[in-house]
Amino acid sequence: MKINQLRKIILTGLCAAIIFVGVSLFRIPIPALVGRPFIHFGNTFAVLTVLILGFRYGAVAAMIGLGLFDLLNGYAATAWLTVLEALVLAAVVAVVFKGVNYQQKPRVLKLYAVSLAAGLIKLLTSWLSGIVESMMVGTSFSVAVIRAFLSLPATLINSIVLFLVVPLLYVALAKTVLQRLKI
Amino acid sequence: MAIIFQNVTHVYQADGPLAYTGLKDISFQIRDGSYTAIIGRTGSGKSTLVQHINALLKPTAGKITVSDHIITPETKNKHLKPLRKKVGVVFQFPEQQLFADTVIKDISFGPKNFGMAEKDAEQLALTMLKKVNLSSELAQKSPFELSGGQMRRVAIAGVLASQPDILILDEPTAGLDPKGHQELMELFAQLNRQGTTIILISHQMEDVAQYSNQVLVMEKARLIRDDTPQAIFTDKTFLQEHQLLQPESTKFARLLADRGFKFARLPITTADLVNQIVKELGS
């Protein structure tokens, strides 16, 4: 095995760990009337990972990082939904990143296009998985749709943060470490 | 900048199933401008102890006074900035906290956070670069292109840049080669001579003996001794009981003493060892 490929496999595992830590440690509580919602950076880090490692490895990292978190924290029954969401997110991010041709002509605006797409698709998949979750506990379809809608505000805030933060972090990474990384 | 600990206890994850007592009923004082060393085996609570001085950790019980700041279990996270500005910490392997794209930006990060204007902060950063023996040509380079030893210096400069009155050093030279080690220890000694209170965590008894004037010995979350280095390093039974090493010079002096050599008092530094041998042989 080429050492560079091994390195990339290891890095994928480590990025998955960073994503996991992004959910478990990087949390900002958001003020709300009910419950204790918080912004977490799991999805943000997942998008960054896809930008850094490309679709194949990035998607695996995202699926492992986010899926493992659910599995180890008592959300095993819905972990498969999280994993699917991660896969879709990775695919969209990878396609848009390629589409805007960032690698050839790096412009920050293009990164915002990527993160916008990521934020929107996250919104959509959260809604869909919300529906499936409700159906799993036996609500009727119309109730599932409504319920999924009403829990969107929290996802929206997360998506907005994702949209704003990904370009910021990617630029910071590109300026410091990515140039040294040869994979 | 006197520091006073009064019956300080710290319990990690106090209300979880994995509660762990990191500090148990610790009391001591550190005088303004002193050079204090903290020694003890790994896991004895040294790092836990020093993180209370700038309230990165808060006591579960007890009280800490750092000049006019008082830290108790009730202390809120707000308004800690003035304290944090006064107390600089060089953590273990500080190069692992570098993040900016240029050396100068990284060094000026602290002062800017503490409210200094960008221009002034960068000016200060250049001064600090010189202080840690790095050429000012490095200022615009990426810190990640530097060698390990240089990165360490940049990180230390970043802490010094806030011009702290108290400087906490957690094994600052671990992993450096002897030359790098020597130069940094001299830098800290110089800062101490200029009035900075220094608190050094170290496993290197030579350094402790040479530079400090007060030694705190930690064992299993307790402070088991607070004394001068001379008293501690010449107390063989104490060292043996607590599995602490003695400085090389003390060890060597003991070998000589066993053969019949007479020392006025057991030396704890190389300079003292040499002086006493010369005195004995020269007369």
Add this chain to the structure above:
Amino acid sequence: MKTLIDLKNVTYTYDEMKVPALSDINLRILAHTWVAVVGVNGSGKSTLARLLNGLLTADSGDIIIDGMALTADSVWDIRKKVGIIFQNPDHQFVGATVEDDVAFGLENLGIPRDQMVELVNWALEQVNMLEFAHKAPQTLSGGQKQRVAIAGVIATRPQIIIMDESTSMLDPQGRQDIMKIMQYLQSELGITILSITHDMTEVIHADQVVVLKEGQIIQSGSVEQIFANPKELAKLGLNPPFTQQVQLELIKQGIDIDSKYLSEQEMVDELWQLYSKM
């Protein structure tokens, strides 16, 4: 004694570098000896370690390990003979538990499981870590992790172990533990040790000391030979060992003491003689 490692005119240059990291290295190491490699940061010590294990391939020259030339075909066999322990204990733990980590090298060799179980137990016993077999790495101290790394290496029964600053991140206790174990491996299992280190107290116990500077071996010999000329060493950024520091300082202060390298015991004897003559 037989020659275990033989380097002939070995040169290596990293891809994007202009100057070679190692140039024209000639070095012979005898079986069952303890060799210390010293030199300032960037002098090429780690590069040497990596060449010996085939992690890097020399641009020119020959590397012969235990009579076998290191080539693309023999590299996997050579790796069985040459184990390396690296600097950072956290960055070389591969398995999820202690026993899994020790088994890693054996799994790579395709060894059947029942044989692995035996070898893992044996290796853990050698480093006194058997009782930790089921523990996860994050529950171990740095020194314990390095002991596991050693077990992982000896499980495949190598003839040479290279330590690339393996104790530099440990506390004194951990350091002592590792040194004791390595001495045991050398004397009881006959393993040849090549230790890269900045620690002079360790160097003075070596059978052979190799000094590197800017990619070249500028000295190689016994401790007495190497420390015969401390001024030269100082120029290379290397501190003399503690007793020699004292010795040099005493000479500077006008004490009439032998200027050749003295071991600790010799120093004590010499000083005692001077003392009792008065």
Add this chain to the structure above:
Amino acid sequence: MGKIIVGRYLPGNSLIHRLDPRAKFIATFIFVAIIFLANNWATYLALGLFVLWAVYLSKVSLTFFIKGVRPMLFLILFTVALQIFFTPGGNPFWQWGILSLSKLSIINGIFILLRFTLIIFISTLLTITTTPLQMSDAIEYLLRPLRKIHFPVDEVALMLSIALQFIPLLSDETTKIMNAQRARGVDFGEGNIIKQIKAIVPILIPLFVSSFNIAYDLSIAMEARGYNGSAGRTKYRQLHWQKPDTLVLTSFGLLTIILLILRSY
């Protein structure tokens, strides 16, 4: 040392703890599937008793399971309320616009509450009684059939185990870096959101740098120990499928049959 626990595993030596993780995995997913068969009090009673029996066998205090429900409580009640008020049909004894309340919808709501609780209990049971390492072993094993479609199962398994192993290390590192930056005047967890988001940069970058360094060092260490891809490797750690594991799956078969019978009453 040992100060970071990943996930919510609780050490123990109960029958459930000792089950093969694959059995627990499969069982959990079967359970989530057959819960769809429940449609009346009898079926819910059967499922409920089954879950409580499993909880009892795990010898884990019920409070840990209730703790698992608590963060979801709002969501559950919310869903239940929606279902109750928005399900038309039956004979509503109260109606206001599209909102209505009937005996049927209330019963329906209670069923949803039960399902929700049962799913959380069974997920929690898996999490609490299975170490992260066993989880990853089970996943690796269950992925194996994908080899047929040339899915790189071994590589993914390696990534998974590396992720698992370095989560504690990187968590620890994160805390350390946060502390170091705090000491340099950064506030985390306070002040306005924009400021807090910006404060992520000086943590994330060192974290990535660390990861690159680990990847570099670890790849060299692995190669030095003879790692040359997954081909030709033997395996030290093995899972042992035993009688109780088969029994568990059988009991799920029985449960399914019971549900099928009960649901037609």
